[in-house]
Amino acid sequence: EVKLVESGGGLVQPGRSLKLSCAASGFSFNDYWMGWVRQAPGKGLEWIGEINQDSSTINYTPSLKDKFTISRDNAQNTLYLQMSKLGSEDTAIYYCARAPGADYFDYWGQGVMVTVSS
Amino acid sequence: DIQMTQSPASLSASLGETVTIECLASEDIYDILAWYQQKPGKSPQLLIYDASSLHTGVPSRFSGSGSGTQYSLKINSLQPEDFASYYCQNGLSAPRTFGAGTKLELK
Numbered sequence: 001e002v003k004l005v006e007s008g009g010g011l012v013q014p015g016r017s018l019k020l021s022c023a024a025s026g027f028s029f030n031d032y033w034m035g036w037v038r039q040a041p042g043k044g045l046e047w048i049g050e051i052n053q054d055s056s057t058i059n060y061t062p063s064l065k066d067k068f069t070i071s072r073d074n075a076q077n078t079l080y081l082q083m084s085k086l087g088s089e090d091t092a093i094y095y096c097a098r099a100p101g102a103d104y105f106d107y108w109g110q111g112v113m114v115t116v117s118s
Numbered sequence: 119d120i121q122m123t124q125s126p127a128s129l130s131a132s133l134g135e136t137v138t139i140e141c142l143a144s145e146d147i148y149d150i151l152a153w154y155q156q157k158p159g160k161s162p163q164l165l166i167y168d169a170s171s172l173h174t175g176v177p178s179r180f181s182g183s184g185s186g187t188q189y190s191l192k193i194n195s196l197q198p199e200d201f202a203s204y205y206c207q208n209g210l211s212a213p214r215t216f217g218a219g220t221k222l223e224l225k
Contacts, residue, residue: 044216045154045156047207047215102212103150103210103214105154105164106164108162
């Protein structure tokens with residue numbers, strides 16, 4: 001069974017950094033692109049970015065490129081999202097997802113809430 | 119970047135009815151389009167990929183069609199579990215943007 005479990009969320013002060021993790025199991029992690037999507041409260045889905053199997057290609061949505069960094073550790077079957085200079089606009093549920101060929105997400109984690117507030 | 123315009127933003131329908139949701143891309147995306155369903159408090163679930171291919175386990179009352187810049191998701195004979203939000207996604211190139219979503223509500 002494909003399983004994706006996000007962790008690392010919580011309450012963080014404006015301007016601070018936070019690193020999310022996504023533990024993958026039930027499939028061969030190093031065979032897949034992976035990605036991050038977020039959803040602000042009551043809003044739609046926002047694509048954050050993606051990373052290919054060997055981390056040689058990483059793409060971001062332009063507005064987040066200087067704030068967020070996606071990485072992965074294939075030995076640990078874990079995907080990461082490093083977030084910096086956080087503001088209230090970054091308050092959202094963050095999902096990790098598996099992408100068979102980068103073009104769509106076939107499995108999603110349950111999401112982790114990040115709240116940016118003083 | 120490719121923009122995805124989804125319509126309608128909300129839709130009210132009855133059980134057993136058939137509904138259609140539209141998605142317009144700002145440029146040709148060559149059928150590289152996905153549709154997702156999201157229920158309140160849950161993660162999105164893939165319904166359709168490559169514009170018309172049904173994901174594993176998705177009921178056959180869901181279907182996708184379209185080409186070029188215009189795509190649609192059709193749900194036949196609405197069931198209680200179908201009342202949810204739906205999103206399209208550009209899969210052709212990064213950033214792989216989502217449409218703004220359609221909230222399907224029970225009339």
